[in-house]
Every structure is written in C-alpha cells, then in structure tokens.
Amino acid sequence: MRTPVNGCDWLTVRQGERADIDSVPRVEPDAFAEHVAAARGRGERLAQLFGRRMPDGGVVLHAFVADDREGTMKVCRSELRRSDGRPLQYPSVTGRWPAAQAFEREIAEQYGVHPIGHPWLKPLRYHATDDGSPAPWGAFDPNKPIPGDYPFYRVDGDEVHEVAVGPVHAGIIEPGHFRFQCHGEEVLHLEIALGYQHRGAEPLLLHRNATRSAIVAETLAGDASVGHALAYCTALESLAGAAVGVRAHAIRGIALELERLANHVGDLGALCNDVAFLPGASFLGRLRGEFLNLTLEICGNRFGRNLLRPGGVLFDIPPEMADGLHSRLDRLQPEVVRVLDMMFEQSSVLARFEGTGVLSQEQSEEIGLVGPVARASGCMRDVRHDFPHGVFQFSHLPVATETTGDVYARAAVRWLEVQRSMEFLLELLGNLPSGRTFAAPGPLCPNAVAFGLSETWRGEAMHVAFTDDAGKLAFVKAKDPSLHNWFGLALALRGVPISDFPLCNKSFNLSYAGHDL
Amino acid sequence: MLQILRTRLNQGHRTTKFPLELPVLPQRFRGRPEIDGTKCPEGCRECADACPTEAIAVSGGLSLDLGKCLFCTACVDACPPGAIQYTTDYRLAVNRRKDMVLSTGDLKLAERMRDDLHRILGRALRLREVCAGSCNACDLDTNVLNTVGWDLSRFGIQFVASPRHADGLLVTGAIPRNMRHALIETYEAVPAPKVVIALGACAISGGPFAGSPEVNNGLGDLLPVDLYIPGCPPHPVTILDGLLRLIGKMPSAGDAR
Numbered sequence A: 001m002r003t004p005v006n007g008c009d010w011l012t013v014r015q016g017e018r019a020d021i022d023s024v025p026r027v028e029p030d031a032f033a034e035h036v037a038a039a040r041g042r043g044e045r046l047a048q049l050f051g052r053r054m055p056d057g058g059v060v061l062h063a064f065v066a067d068d069r070e071g072t073m074k075v076c077r078s079e080l081r082r083s084d085g086r087p088l089q090y091p092s093v094t095g096r097w098p099a100a101q102a103f104e105r106e107i108a109e110q111y112g113v114h115p116i117g118h119p120w121l122k123p124l125r126y127h128a129t130d131d132g133s134p135a136p137w138g139a140f141d142p143n144k145p146i147p148g149d150y151p152f153y154r155v156d157g158d159e160v161h162e163v164a165v166g167p168v169h170a171g172i173i174e175p176g177h178f179r180f181q182c183h184g185e186e187v188l189h190l191e192i193a194l195g196y197q198h199r200g201a202e203p204l205l206l207h208r209n210a211t212r213s214a215i216v217a218e219t220l221a222g223d224a225s226v227g228h229a230l231a232y233c234t235a236l237e238s239l240a241g242a243a244v245g246v247r248a249h250a251i252r253g254i255a256l257e258l259e260r261l262a263n264h265v266g267d268l269g270a271l272c273n274d275v276a277f278l279p280g281a282s283f284l285g286r287l288r289g290e291f292l293n294l295t296l297e298i299c300g301n302r303f304g305r306n307l308l309r310p311g312g313v314l315f316d317i318p319p320e321m322a323d324g325l326h327s328r329l330d331r332l333q334p335e336v337v338r339v340l341d342m343m344f345e346q347s348s349v350l351a352r353f354e355g356t357g358v359l360s361q362e363q364s365e366e367i368g369l370v371g372p373v374a375r376a377s378g379c380m381r382d383v384r385h386d387f388p389h390g391v392f393q394f395s396h397l398p399v400a401t402e403t404t405g406d407v408y409a410r411a412a413v414r415w416l417e418v419q420r421s422m423e424f425l426l427e428l429l430g431n432l433p434s435g436r437t438f439a440a441p442g443p444l445c446p447n448a449v450a451f452g453l454s455e456t457w458r459g460e461a462m463h464v465a466f467t468d469d470a471g472k473l474a475f476v477k478a479k480d481p482s483l484h485n486w487f488g489l490a491l492a493l494r495g496v497p498i499s500d501f502p503l504c505n506k507s508f509n510l511s512y513a514g515h516d517l
Numbered sequence B: 001m002l003q004i005l006r007t008r009l010n011q012g013h014r015t016t017k018f019p020l021e022l023p024v025l026p027q028r029f030r031g032r033p034e035i036d037g038t039k040c041p042e043g044c045r046e047c048a049d050a051c052p053t054e055a056i057a058v059s060g061g062l063s064l065d066l067g068k069c070l071f072c073t074a075c076v077d078a079c080p081p082g083a084i085q086y087t088t089d090y091r092l093a094v095n096r097r098k099d100m101v102l103s104t105g106d107l108k109l110a111e112r113m114r115d116d117l118h119r120i121l122g123r124a125l126r127l128r129e130v131c132a133g134s135c136n137a138c139d140l141d142t143n144v145l146n147t148v149g150w151d152l153s154r155f156g157i158q159f160v161a162s163p164r165h166a167d168g169l170l171v172t173g174a175i176p177r178n179m180r181h182a183l184i185e186t187y188e189a190v191p192a193p194k195v196v197i198a199l200g201a202c203a204i205s206g207g208p209f210a211g212s213p214e215v216n217n218g219l220g221d222l223l224p225v226d227l228y229i230p231g232c233p234p235h236p237v238t239i240l241d242g243l244l245r246l247i248g249k250m251p252s253a254g255d256a257r
Helices: A029-041 A098-111 A210-218 A222-240 A246-274 A278-299 A319-344 A347-353 A361-367 A371-376 A407-429 A482-492 A498-508 A512-516 B002-011 B046-050 B074-078 B115-121 B137-146 B177-189 B200-205 B236-246
Strands: A011-013 A018-020 A045-053 A059-067 A072-080 A089-091 A114-116 A160-165 A177-183 A186-193 A448-456 A459-467 A473-479 B033-035 B063-065 B084-086 B125-131 B157-159 B168-172 B195-199 B227-229
Touching (some): A029 A072, A045 A098, A059 A098, A059 A459, A072 A448, A098 A361, A098 A482, A177 A498, A186 A482, A186 A498, A210 A222, A222 A246, A222 A448, A222 A459, A222 A512, A222 B137, A246 A278, A246 A319, A246 A407, A246 A448, A246 A498, A278 A319, A278 B137, A319 B002, A347 A407, A347 A498, A361 A482, A371 A407, A371 A459, A371 A482, A482 A498, A482 A512, B125 B137, B125 B177, B137 B168, B137 B200, B168 B200, B195 B200, B195 B236, B227 B236
Parallel strands (some): B125 B157, B125 B168, B195 B227
Antiparallel strands (some): A011 A072, A018 A448, A045 A059, A059 A072, A160 A177, A177 A186, A459 A473
C-alpha cells in the first residue's frame, strides 16, 4: 500500500502496486485544473482523467499523470458535490492542457458535469448521462438517428466545399464520420465524429461472470485483445497483490509482441495499398496472417482470445511447441525483412510517404499522443520501456523513434518495431523460463485502487480498477490509446490534399471500438 | 524493378487450394463443439454457470447455443467428465437461428440460397460489409479473404464500396443504437433481391455485449438473415465455407470431411 508523500498533493504509484483509495490526495474543485496542468510544466503526461459517481450523487474526478522518466504514475482526485441544485461543475483542465480534451468531454457526457471553460465541449460517444441529467450541451435525444447529425465546424467561402464520409465506409472497416472543409484539394479542417461503435462496454467489465468481464476487456478493441487483456489483468492482479509466474509473464509477452507484429505488418501492407504499391500490399497482407496463425497455435484463436486471465495464462507453450514456433518465426524473419526492405526502397512509396500529414513533436506533446504515432514525432514513450512490468522487466526493448512526424516516420517506427519484436520473440522462445502458468489471484484488497498499463501496438492501454469495502470490484475505467490519438489525425490532415486522407488515416490506424467503448 | 521481381519470385504461389484441399487447423483451434449429455452428473450445472454468455442450457438435456458461444474454454474447464469438447471442425455456418442450438455434435450446415435467388446472385455475389458495433476482429478476418492467401474473388464473391452495387449485406457487431439507423438505410439502399449475412457472435446474439442497454443484441428481427456464421471471431475459413455454402460452391457440401 502506498501513502502520499508529505507535502505533496499527488500520490505516487508504480505499475503493480495498489493504493488505499483514501490515501489519494484531495484537491479542491476550483484548484483542480491548475493542479493537474502544473504537471505539464514538469514534463509529465496526462494518462487518465475520469469521473466516478458517488452514492450521494456527487462525482469524484481522478487524474493520473505519468512521469515516463521515473516510471511512476501520480494520482490525485477532486470531489464535486451538488449545491443549490446547480449542475456539477469545475474549471476545465483542457484550456490549460489540450491533452485533456477528450477526457473532459467523456466526463461531461457520462455524468452531466460541466468543465467550465472547455474550448470545444461536444459529445464524445453520443449517449445519455448515467442519471439522465442533461449534459452541458443539452439532454440526450435517443430518437436522433446518428451521431453525425451535429453542427460541424464550417469554413465558409465561395470556393470552399465540404466532404462528408461515413459512418459506412467503402472498405471493410469500422464506422465513424469524417467531415472535411476543403479548398480545392486542400483540407482546411477535418472534424471527426465517433460514437457509432458505443456498446456500453465499461459496465460489463464488472459482470458477475469473471470470464465475461475478461472477454469484454479483450473485445474493447478486438485487434488489441492481448494488450487490453494485459492491462486489465495487471490492474486486477495488483488489487489482489497476486504474484504472476515468470513463465506466464513470458507467454503474455510473446502474445503481445505477436499481436504487434501482425498489426504492424498488416498496417505496412495497407500503407502500400494506399499508395498503389501492390506487391508490398499483397506480400505483407499474407505475412500478417502468418503471425496471427502463430497466436492461433498457442491459444486456439488468431486474436489471442482466452489466453490471458487474471492470475496468468490459460495455455502453456510446451517445449515442442516453442521449438515449432521458433523455427516458423526463424523462417518468417528474413522473408519479412526482405519484403520491407523492398518497400522502403521504392521511390514511388517514399515520395508519397515523406512530408505527408506532419505532426510536430510540440503538437504531439500538447495533445498527448501515445504509441508509434507519438514516437514518429520524436516523443520518447513506450510503456514497455518506461513502466516495465512482467517480461519487460527482464528484457529491455529500445524505444524506436523518428523525428519527421509524417507518414514516413509512422511507417518507419513500425518497421523498426517489427524487427525488434521478431528478435525479442526469437530470444524468448528459445529460452522460456520455467514455472507455473496460472494461479488464481485470490481475494482483492478492499477499498483500493490500482492500474494496469500495456504498450499495445497502437500505444498505451490503461485500465484503472477500484474495489469497495467488501473487496468487490466496484469500478473499472478502460482507456484505449485511440482516445488520445484521434485528435492527432484531425490535426495531421490540415493543409494535406484530401486524396491523402486514406494514407494518413492508415498511418494512424486507430480503433473506433476502443474509442467508443 | 528487379528487386520487386526477385521478391515476387521468392514469395511464390501462396493461395490456398480450398475448398479442393481442406485446411488442417492447429490442435488448440476451437471449432464445432461436441456435446454428450450422457456424461453429465445428476443435477450438475457447472458448465452453464461458468458460461460467460448463458449459451448453455442443462434443463431438458444439455444444449449449447452456437450463436451465443464465444468459443472460450469456461465450460470445458468446468466439466471434468468432458461433456462438452471442442473439435477442430471449422464448419459452423447455418441458415436458421434455431439450427445453432446444439444438443449433440450434429450441426445442420447452411444450404444453398433459394433457386430464384441463386439464379440471380449465385454466380457473382457482391456484398457490402456493415460493421455495427464489432470489436473489429470479425471485420479483419473477413478482410483476410481478400488477401492472396484466400483470393476470394476466384469464387465470384466481392466486397464492394456502395450498397447500391451490392447483392447483400454482411453485418458484424452487436448493433449499437448509434449504428441502427445507418444499418437500416444501408440495407434499404441494396437493390432487391438481396441477402443478409450475420457474422460473429455479436451480430447473431450481441456476443460479449448482450444485455447492454446500448445495443440491439445483434440483428435479431431487424433484418431477415440468410446466413449465420458463429464465432468470436470466426476463422477466415469458417467465413469462406459459409459464403461458399450460400452460393452452392462447396463441393459435396454435406460430407466435406
């Protein structure tokens, strides 16, 4: 159990630790925004900001600020209580720290809380508040047919035109709505409206059937099942004080990196497709499946479902399977390298990638990007490196960064990560630690809070879990990296020809389901 | 250019011979379950209680609803006598919702679409995919059929951009309130005659999200469904097998094994 350091209004917690809920320092609502935004000045990063409804009708805000250099998370809270029938409100963080924009929209939408002074307060997922109270923009109308029915930001002018795309897209992808304001080919402004995928997932993370909750965690963003399951398991194991065996940790790490490989290789192939380099698209499209099939071998599902559970993993990798996986990966490695070398040597590919959809490091820091997209703009952040947990305590992966912040950089970071993940897997599969793979985690500590972080292939997934007086799971907050990054895509499109939108979009490849929950 | 040709040669021919050669899936792959209620101890309902989606019923004999099944191992792990066992049989697609309730290992696999439909759609089936509240896994493993590994177009099946160019919809996801309208509009934009395919546990029953007030628990009665493909997500070969059965291109359909 962690207690706050005297004289500091933040509680410092590391991954794997739990804290007494009452030990989280309270900050007055009026001082909350300034207190949280001060972390920005110290070079820290906003990892989570959410509300939780209290039995008395009030809402407690929780801020989690990551100190990536120290590998610590700092936590504080602020209690908003109703007075004189006024809606709950507090001065907004976003005005001081734009990285809070989506978090504060979520808080406003879930609980009807007003973040006063939020520069662009609008719905995030289009649903009613938990108690039916009106959100700051008005009461939710369930009869309104679609989230895209909303007054988008408009640019007016004789030669300005508007392009609307979605929710049903041309490809086999998830639904969302994109509204472009264009002058000729040039995009002046892109506004993204999501919420079509909102399934009401968060309450289901508390389902009485523990298997169901774990599967909901795996399907928050189905292409990052292992990453989300890892964050979810870590949060619950931390609450239980459970020690997971090194072998289980290693198998989790293998699954996480296979997931990264499949998605990165698939993304690189899709990027080739978007610039009409079809050899790259078809080779990489097929190679993506090879990695999914390695995961299938381990747990019977191509997406790693049913492998991670609180307490360890449900499937072992016996020695003969490890040998088989090792030799398949050993054959795959030169093939992947050869195809990627070919891709990155095509001037027709590079000409479309370079200088397209640029985000500066300053912009990325300001809006709080995570994952390969942030690393492509020169931001040093990778949960595996900064918050090492499980197998990453023993195997140190270097952080792959680029500096140009364009489509090229986002592709090149993936390329580097593909190489490093394959090396990591070959090493681990050749040298799997022994020990048990699963042990039930035992009872959860009452009145406690803990978090789990994982570096999914898209970036940081974070699950925060709270228990009640009886040690029962009472609240789980899940965050997909896409929540941070969608705004980055909108920014990257400014001044870009609209015909480059598919390319820019694929270079981010964000989750709609993970955002909408 | 030479490098591209060299890499192309190195890649070789990669398209599966399916359905002439049938794939062998790994031992741990969870396909059609086999159910043997005679192994159940008197009054036992451990598997039903363990099931995350209440897919298992024990009253009136053991049965499992494949439309709700997430193909996890909760029931298998809960049952030492082994009354429920997964096989590696990937063939799961059926025509009717009720055909998905299994009480033995037998599954009435999907049959070819009606003759009048088949005359029009059977030789070139064009589908619009609508993702409505899926986690993206069903969509990704549908997309896989377009890779060189499966080469879907050799069967005359193609995914098209516009519903107006399509012969039907392939729907994934639990159908959130926020996608319901767009789904129905897309369906209406498809010219008749048309087919609807429900892909994955979410589209069939709501899957892991069944019971959430934000979703419709899958297609339900929203649209008339011609083909159900269970799974979470179904393996690409399960999806392809279902599509080929629907257009009558699965050789010796009844006894593929």
